[in-house]
Amino acid sequence: MALVPLNYYLILSAVIFSIGVIGVLVRRNLIVVLMSIELMLNAVNLTFIAFSRYLGAMAGQVTVFFVMAVAAAEAVIGLAIIISVFRHRQSLDPQEMQLLKW
């Protein structure tokens, strides 16, 4: 298998991470925001794997497992919150959730 240079991986993951960040910041649907967060997490995971392979160190891969486990939990809780928010407000637009300001 032809060796893909490390930089390619890093650029790809940076691109995916940026897409995730922009999604979190600008989308008007909480579910999409949650998906964007997942994108960011997985971009980071990709970086970890790439470095792990490049440096021949297993610690990076172990970290990825932790991140995946946390992401799963986060997705569960996040979705539960979203459902209950939707039941209350019939809306998923984060711009309408501004009750905590004075």
Add this chain to the structure above:
Amino acid sequence: MVALTQLTLPCDLLRWIPLLPLAGSAINLFFGGRMGKTAAGLLASSAVAASFAIALWVFYLLPNNGIFRDLVYTWIESGSFKVNFALQADALTAVMLLVVTGIGFLIHLYSLGYMEHDTDMVRFFVYLNLFLFFMLLLVMGDNLLLLFVGWEGVGLCSYLLIGFWYRDQNNAIAGNKAFIVNRIGDFGFVLGIFLLVAELARQGVWTLDFVELEKHVKLLSPIAIGAITLLLFVGATGKSAQIPLFVWLPDAMAGPTPVSALIHAATMVTAGVYMTARLHFLFELAPGTLHLIAWVGAATAIFAATIALTQTDIKRVLAYSTVSQLGYMFLAVGVGAFSAAVFHLFTHAFFKACLFLGSGSVIHAMGGEQDMRKMGGLKEHMPRTYWTYVVATLAIAGAPFTAGFFSKDLILWQAYSSAHGSGWLWVVGWLTAGLTAFYMFRQLFMVFHGTCRADAKTKAHLHESPEVMTEPLIILAIGSIFTGWLGAPEYLWGSRWDKWLAPIFGAHEGAHHSVQLELGLMCLTLAIIAVGVLLAYRFYYKSSTAPDSLAALAGGAPYRLSFNKYYIDELYDFFIVQPFTAISSFFARFFDPWIIDGIVNGVGASARGLSSVWRGVQTGNVQHYLAAFLIATLALLAYFLRQQ
């Protein structure tokens, strides 16, 4: 000064003397309404009776060079400064205890009759018992701070009792006046205590204990002692109604008559005299202050006596005579004759309580009328009141072998012969004795002799008061004669009184004058008293036009001056009260809303104004926060990367 032997009483007996009236007051406060008026009154009276019994027993057990102490608990402890809540009884306190509880008990009994038609009788007895508690604390406290607690407490109770019939605005105002005037005096008193503590502390002694104070008093500089005694005397002028703070006492007659007898004759007003006697070791070291006290006392005595000459309200005459007699006591204090001052306090308590209660009996019979011009001829209707009143009048005027004769004569003699005394002080006291005899007999004749000037309805109502009111009168009248015999001069059978108090005040050395001189002065005093009585007899017993022509003398100016109390109230009102209220209202209308409120509101408004600038940042939109978060993270990242 002899060091007093420390003794303890079994069963902590001493603390029960003040505690019983306090308990009576508390029980009546919470359950009095349910128990009913009579039960509440009986409970209050029996609490005081029990206190009196204990006081008698303490008096019986107490050797005159001993002191009973009862430490209840340590009240304040801060470093080496320690104040105990401790009670004591020495010879001086024992005398005061007997006066306070004994006369207090008689007045409680009397009140049972006097107040029986009053719907608020329970409240009355609550106050009365509370008053006695504070008064007992005042005389029993073993340190200056505890004395001050009692001092303030009686001030509070006198306010409550003077304004007892608070539905009448005037009574409430009189109560306020008493409270505020006393407060002015108390201010001086507090400053005196502070100065005393501070000055002693500079010498390394931290104490307020009377016994300790007496030991260490020599450490103080004469200037410090002068200032301290002056400030303490300011307190005494407030409580004991001396010039210039006497104005509250005549107004205090707005309260029920037993209150006038209890507070404004027998107990509370004597607090100042007691305090100076208790701290005699301080005052003795301040000849300047003593001199001032003597002259203030003498001036008050004659000043109040001249006012009493023309008053027409039966209780007001007595009020001014109280002020005048207190002046005598301070005259005695001022010439260093503390024993004589306390002796006059003791005898005065009897005849003045008798006079006040007698006047209460008259007012009771007259259906609330207090104007002497509408009385007269009451002798036939109320013989017991009349005869006790005669005895007490003789006593206060100083007729031979009555209590007032001995005590007043002792004071006059000390004013003349003591090292601090002078002939002029004697002359003022002597004149006052004549005035006293005149105005007291004027009152006696106006009230009890001649024809009755009341309207027909009041006349029909006239009756002798019930036994429960007249019995105390009789006991007090007996006391008005025989208590004086304890302090007879040397040329008769000698004074048991001075011997009893000698361990406290020290044996009286003083310059030795001849007995002839003493007898001569006494004869002069008796002469002017006789003149006073005779004049009163001529003017008021036989209907004469002399009073009217005297009143018209010099265009009536002297009469009006006396009748209107030298316009002292008006002067105070104009020079002190009105400027004070003007300044107050300036502060209330301008300073407080604009400056004080302005500062407070300004702080709030400026915080709000500043924050409104930043408030826009907080949109409440999570995505905005996250964007800020991102930008900040990137900035930090750039910063740290640049660093490397």
